[in-house]
Amino acid sequence: MSTLRERRLDQSLILFEMNLQGLRATREMYLTPAVKTVICTDLRSWKSEWDTSETPFKQFSSLMDRYLTGERLNFEESMHVMNPVTDGIWELITADLRIFGWFYRKNVFIATAINLARVIKTHNLYPGYKGEALRFRENVKLAPPKCVPGGNINDVV
Amino acid sequence: MTWFDELTNQHEHAATLFVGRVRHELLKALDEEAVKTRLNQSKIADELGINRSVISRQLNGQSDMTLSRVAELASVMGRRAELRLPEIRAATAIPKFETTASRSGMDETPNVRWNVGVR
Numbered sequence: 001m002s003t004l005r006e007r008r009l010d011q012s013l014i015l016f017e018m019n020l021q022g023l024r025a026t027r028e029m030y031l032t033p034a035v036k037t038v039i040c041t042d043l044r045s046w047k048s049e050w051d052t053s054e055t056p057f058k059q060f061s062s063l064m065d066r067y068l069t070g071e072r073l074n075f076e077e078s079m080h081v082m083n084p085v086t087d088g089i090w091e092l093i094t095a096d097l098r099i100f101g102w103f104y105r106k107n108v109f110i111a112t113a114i115n116l117a118r119v120i121k122t123h124n125l126y127p128g129y130k131g132e133a134l135r136f137r138e139n140v141k142l143a144p145p146k147c148v149p150g151g152n153i154n155d156v157v
Numbered sequence: 158m159t160w161f162d163e164l165t166n167q168h169e170h171a172a173t174l175f176v177g178r179v180r181h182e183l184l185k186a187l188d189e190e191a192v193k194t195r196l197n198q199s200k201i202a203d204e205l206g207i208n209r210s211v212i213s214r215q216l217n218g219q220s221d222m223t224l225s226r227v228a229e230l231a232s233v234m235g236r237r238a239e240l241r242l243p244e245i246r247a248a249t250a251i252p253k254f255e256t257t258a259s260r261s262g263m264d265e266t267p268n269v270r271w272n273v274g275v276r
Contacts, residue, residue, distance in 0.1 A: 016161065017159040017161065018159055018161045018162055018170075019158070019159070019162050019167065019170060020174075021170075021171060021174050036160075039161070039164070040160070040164065043164075044164060050214070050218075050219040050220060051214075051219070051220050051221075052218060052219055052220050052221050053221050054173075054176065054218055054221070057164075057165070058173040058176075058177075059218060061165070061170060061173045061174065061177070062173060062174065062176070062177025062178075062180075062218075063177075065174050065177055065178070066177065066178075066181055071181060072185065072188075077217070094218060095217060095218040095219045
């Protein structure tokens, strides 16, 4: 089988859910097990490099709140498509975090990596994370088309 | 409660979402004013007598902002920042949250509503 439900059952993808304080989710976010592990083990301890009380963990919560509840994401640099845009690999962005993945369908994001922007820039990890997303997408059993192509934000959210 | 919710406590989580939603409402209002009146961060900074980078960092989450700054930003945009704290109806209520500007899809029986909007 090649559905998201099947991938949830075999635990190759994990549906991300959180308390939205009374609002309902209108978009979906799936994580690889590796991303869930980082969220559970590392994200809470990461520090912001900015003069803010919003830790990377809080930034992640806020970004997920806006994403899941269907808020606009196209005017505050919360998303960025990587080059070449034909690959359809996107970054979700906060002040300190970068989340890599792709849109399986409009409003359905599959995250394959998350890390601090400072670490990614210092060690030039962008190509590696993009390649990781492409490889995962190629290997995961999902019904085609596996990706919303292109870099038009209105096609993905 | 999901596995992610277990990584934090509900009060901290409520505060996190509140701060994020306030910032988001300000950004949405600025985006609307940019279309209507060509307002931008430089003009806001000039109006408030502060450096544009301060406004930029506060709006993109790289710096905290005070409640006073929220009201100042709203005022420059010709709007009023508004916060309402309705009475809790049930002792066992789990706080619910709503922003007034564009939220929809609330649970049908919220016990508590926080309302903040930039109007």
